[in-house]
Amino acid sequence: xxxxxxxxxxHREHGAVPELSVLILLTAFFPVYAEFSGGAPVxxxxxxxxxxxxxxxxxxxxxxxxxxxxxxxxxxxxxxHTGRWSGGExxxxxxxxxxxxxxxxxxxxx
Numbered sequence: 001x002x003x004x005x006x007x008x009x010x011h012r013e014h015g016a017v018p019e020l021s022v023l024i025l026l027t028a029f030f031p032v033y034a035e036f037s038g039g040a041p042v043x044x045x046x047x048x049x050x051x052x053x054x055x056x057x058x059x060x061x062x063x064x065x066x067x068x069x070x071x072x073x074x075x076x077x078x079x080x081h082t083g084r085w086s087g088g089e090x091x092x093x094x095x096x097x098x099x100x101x102x103x104x105x106x107x108x109x110x
Contacts, residue, residue, distance in 0.1 A: 003043065003084055010078050017070050025071045043079055044087030045072075047094040054102040062105050069102030 004026060011019050030042055037049050050072070057065035076095055079085040085092055101108040 003079070006082065006084075007075065007078050010082060011074065014077070014081070015074050017067075017074055021067075022071045022074055025068065026075055029068075029072070041086060043084050044091065045076070045095055046087075047091065047098045050095060051098045051102075051108050054098065054108050058102070058105060058108075066103050066105055069099045073099040073103065 004023060007023070007026075008019065011022060015022065032053075033042055033045065033049070034040070036053065037046060040046060040049075054065050054069060057068055073096070076085070076092070076099065080092060087095070098108050
């Protein structure tokens with residue numbers, strides 16, 4: 001959760017999605033991701049589980065899935081831009097691909 005505190009000033013300069021929405025979504029998502037991924041760090045999110053989450057969101061409400069991806073896309077950019085991303089280059093590119101496709105409700109398989 002410490003990264004959320006650091007996200008605020010970064011987001012004010014670089015973010016496109018409303019800041020409060022991003023913070024609320026991420027605060028709710030991090031515990032879900034921890035449970036879904038077996039406790040994997042959010043600074044190195046695995047694109048596979050994220051793709052599965054997005055697919056499920058899209059089945060229920062595509063607009064929610066798209067918004068989720070936009071918020072997470074900003075967070076991942078923040079992690080990379082500030083040196084907090086710990087997942088390696090390939091994982092980063094694959095995660096961005098999943099999120100980008102999710103924003104536009106395209107096939108999101110990594």
